[in-house]
Amino acid sequence: MRNQSRITFYLLLTPLVLWLGLLIIIPHIDMLLISLRERISFGVYETSLSQYEKALTEPLYLRTFWRTAVMSVLATVITLLIAFPVAYYIAKMAKGRLQQVLFLLCLIPFYVSELVRTFGWMILLRETGLISSLLQWVGLADQPVELLYTDATMMVGLVYTSMLFIVVPLVTTLESLDDSVIEAGYDLGGSGFSVLREIIIPHAMPGIVSGCIVVFMLSLGNYLTPTMLGGKDSLWFTEMIYNQFIVRSNWELGAAFGFMLLVLSSVIVWGMLRLTGRTLKETMG
Amino acid sequence: MIPTIPQSRSFRLVYGGYVALFFLYLALPLTVVAVFAFNDSQFPSLPWEGFTWNWFFGEERPQIGVFHERGILRSVGTSAFVALCVAVLSVSVGTTNAFLFNRYEFRGKGFLYVLMLLPLVIPGIVLGISILVFSSTLANGLWDFAQMDLQALRPGLLLVILGQFSFITTIATLVISARLQKFDRTLEEAALNLGADRLTAVRTITLPFLAPAMIGAVVVAFLMSFENFNTTLMLVGSDAPLTIAMFDRLKEGSTPLLNAVSLLLMLGSSLLALLVILFQRRG
Numbered sequence: 252m253r254n255q256s257r258i259t260f261y262l263l264l265t266p267l268v269l270w271l272g273l274l275i276i277i278p279h280i281d282m283l284l285i286s287l288r289e290r291i292s293f294g295v296y297e298t299s300l301s302q303y304e305k306a307l308t309e310p311l312y313l314r315t316f317w318r319t320a321v322m323s324v325l326a327t328v329i330t331l332l333i334a335f336p337v338a339y340y341i342a343k344m345a346k347g348r349l350q351q352v353l354f355l356l357c358l359i360p361f362y363v364s365e366l367v368r369t370f371g372w373m374i375l376l377r378e379t380g381l382i383s384s385l386l387q388w389v390g391l392a393d394q395p396v397e398l399l400y401t402d403a404t405m406m407v408g409l410v411y412t413s414m415l416f417i418v419v420p421l422v423t424t425l426e427s428l429d430d431s432v433i434e435a436g437y438d439l440g441g442s443g444f445s446v447l448r449e450i451i452i453p454h455a456m457p458g459i460v461s462g463c464i465v466v467f468m469l470s471l472g473n474y475l476t477p478t479m480l481g482g483k484d485s486l487w488f489t490e491m492i493y494n495q496f497i498v499r500s501n502w503e504l505g506a507a508f509g510f511m512l513l514v515l516s517s518v519i520v521w522g523m524l525r526l527t528g529r530t531l532k533e534t535m536g
Numbered sequence: 537m538i539p540t541i542p543q544s545r546s547f548r549l550v551y552g553g554y555v556a557l558f559f560l561y562l563a564l565p566l567t568v569v570a571v572f573a574f575n576d577s578q579f580p581s582l583p584w585e586g587f588t589w590n591w592f593f594g595e596e597r598p599q600i601g602v603f604h605e606r607g608i609l610r611s612v613g614t615s616a617f618v619a620l621c622v623a624v625l626s627v628s629v630g631t632t633n634a635f636l637f638n639r640y641e642f643r644g645k646g647f648l649y650v651l652m653l654l655p656l657v658i659p660g661i662v663l664g665i666s667i668l669v670f671s672s673t674l675a676n677g678l679w680d681f682a683q684m685d686l687q688a689l690r691p692g693l694l695l696v697i698l699g700q701f702s703f704i705t706t707i708a709t710l711v712i713s714a715r716l717q718k719f720d721r722t723l724e725e726a727a728l729n730l731g732a733d734r735l736t737a738v739r740t741i742t743l744p745f746l747a748p749a750m751i752g753a754v755v756v757a758f759l760m761s762f763e764n765f766n767t768t769l770m771l772v773g774s775d776a777p778l779t780i781a782m783f784d785r786l787k788e789g790s791t792p793l794l795n796a797v798s799l800l801l802m803l804g805s806s807l808l809a810l811l812v813i814l815f816q817r818r819g
Contacts, residue, residue, distance in 0.1 A: 255734070259734075260636075260640055260642070262632075263632045263633075263635055263636040263639075263640070264636060266628075266629045266632050266633070267629070267632070267633050267636060267648065267652070270629055270701075270702070270705055271648075271651055271652065274667060274698060274699075274701070274702035275651075275654060275655060275658075275663075275666075275702060276651075277670060278666035278667050278669065278670035279666045281666065281669050281670040281673050282662075282665065282666040282669045282670070285669055285673075333558070336551070336554060336555070337554075337555055337558045340551065340555045344551070353555075353559075355813075356559060356562065356563075357562070358809070359562075359566070359806065360562060360566065362759060362802075362805040362806055362808075362809045363566060363763075363798075363801065363802050363805065364762075364763040364765075364779060364798075364801055364805075365763065365765055366763075366765060366779050366782055366783060366786070366798075367566070367569055367798040367801060367802065368565055368566070370565075370569055370786060370790070370794060370795075370798060371564070371565025371566055371567075371568055371569040372565050373786075373790075374565075374568045374569065374572060374580050374581060374795075375564065375565060375568055377581070379579070379581040379582065380581055380582075381568060381581070381582065384582045411561070411562075411565070414562070464657070468656075468657055468659065471659060472659025472660050472661055472662070472766060473766075474661060474765070474766050474769065475765055475766075475783070479786070489659070489661045489766070492661055492662075492665065493661070493769070493770070496665055496668070496770065497770075502669065505665065506665065506669060509661070509662045509665050509666065512659055512661075512662055513658065513659070513662050516657065516658075516659060517657070520657055531650055531653055531657075532646070532649060532650060532653065
């Protein structure tokens with residue numbers, strides 16, 4: 252019996268180890284190794300840090316890197332600010348049927364491909380688009396207005412794409428907050444603002460953290476939205492990775508970019524967890 | 537700020553208005569995509585040229601509908617094949633993972649669990665390129681070693697399937713683990729007492745209990761695979777799945793054909809999602 256249990260254990264362990272080993276760990280180590288070499292001539296490589304040196308000294312690369320980081324943080328903050336009141340409304344203000352319906356409505360965009368969502372924004376915002384026509388019809392503009400290809404448009408798209416991933420965890424944590432706790436806060440003389448700051452937000456913190464992490468990751472790793480909605484100046488770091496890999500076939504530099512993106516996302520996720528004293532296991536699992 | 541605490545009328549109006557605006561924002565892009573699928577014009581934009589079904593059923597140029605457009609149909613087939621493979625693979629591995637983490641205590645368990653969560657916090661593009669790099673290292677090694685060119689290791693469907701599998705498995709594991717945790721172990725013990733062996737007990741008692749979560753995970757995995765873009769983009773070969781095919785067309789300029797495809801996609805995935813919700817409510 253003891254022996255049989257051990258065999259079962261190894262049978263169950265094998266797929267996990269194969270999956271993580273062959274598709275996650277070894278590929279990333281290989282990517283790191285490739286990023287650490289330099290092409291001397293055809294088929295001859297040397298180990299060096301020159302790819303990272305290139306990435307950190309070329310102003311375009313460096314600027315894109317920081318811009319992507321800052322814009323992703325900004326997208327996360329905006330998403331949180333927009334979503335919080337809505338999540339609160341669904342969790343605490345709406346009751347019964349309405350609550351269920353609103354929650355389901357929030358889920359719909361998730362079931363629609365990101366490509367379709369981006370396409371929708373293009374139809375709305377382009378020069379011949381709906382918003383432009385509407386502005387002309389109202390009389391606010393006397394010629395077609397191009398609303399695409401700016402940072403603001405890209406932000407609208409990024410926020411839209413990741414909205415759901417923050418609404419759901421927020422609703423879940425807010426629902427678990429007992430109404431009587433809020434009432435007690437008011438009874439003890441708290442104002443709406445102090446109740447929000449001292450009772451509701453601390454209680455919702457787990458949802459806020461896990462939502463923010465997911466939104467940040469999705470924005471940072473997004474390729475479609477910046478490519479389709481962003482302008483010529485709003486190059487995204489993922490676009491540079493794609494360019495190096497597919498367009499220029501410079502895998503060494505591309506791998507270095509990939510690794511920089513990975514480090515950036517790990518550092519920010521780790522920082523967010525540290526700041527709030529939570530672990531990845533609690534937040535994701 | 538709960539219904540039992542009185543609020544001023546204007547506050548409630550403003551709050552309700554804000555929530556309504558939010559849902560308008562949520563619905564707007566999807567609505568326009570759907571509506572312009574029926575525009576009788578070459579462009580999915582105003583002016584509205586009248587209602588037509590041509591972008592679905594049209595047989596002649598310039599309005600060839602979805603159901604007669606070979607390229608799109610083929611890419612739908614490709615996507616469905618990939619999604620099916622990914623769903624079956626990831627739910628199988630997800631189930632064994634769930635049993636492993638739920639039933640066994642072993643050294644390094646916590647570490648393995650965190651490692652298992654990792655694919656969720658790795659950007660999809662990075663997952664894609666790391667697998668691309670590794671498989672090409674393997675292919676080159678094989679060539680140097682045995683002069684064998686294994687096409688399967690070059691960008692193509694196998695890599696797309698593996699790439700999507702690599703992160704969807706985490707989600708399948710989480711969904712199935714959540715259900716397994718609620719399982720009452722004494723039921724299994726009762727089966728053992730009644731003379732069943734371990735495998736029979738798991739097959740007849742535990743797996744049926746897990747079935748709703750497994751079916752839910754299959755559907756979620758299928759949808760995620762069908763919609764995946766980032767990882768697929770880096771690993772795709774000559775057979776493009778639907779999202780890649782649509783992306784290529786979108787770059788060239790769009791016709792309402794793409795709206796029609798999008799509308800069908802929306803209908804298809806909401807139908808699947810609805811089925812899961814109904815199924816889970818019964819289960």
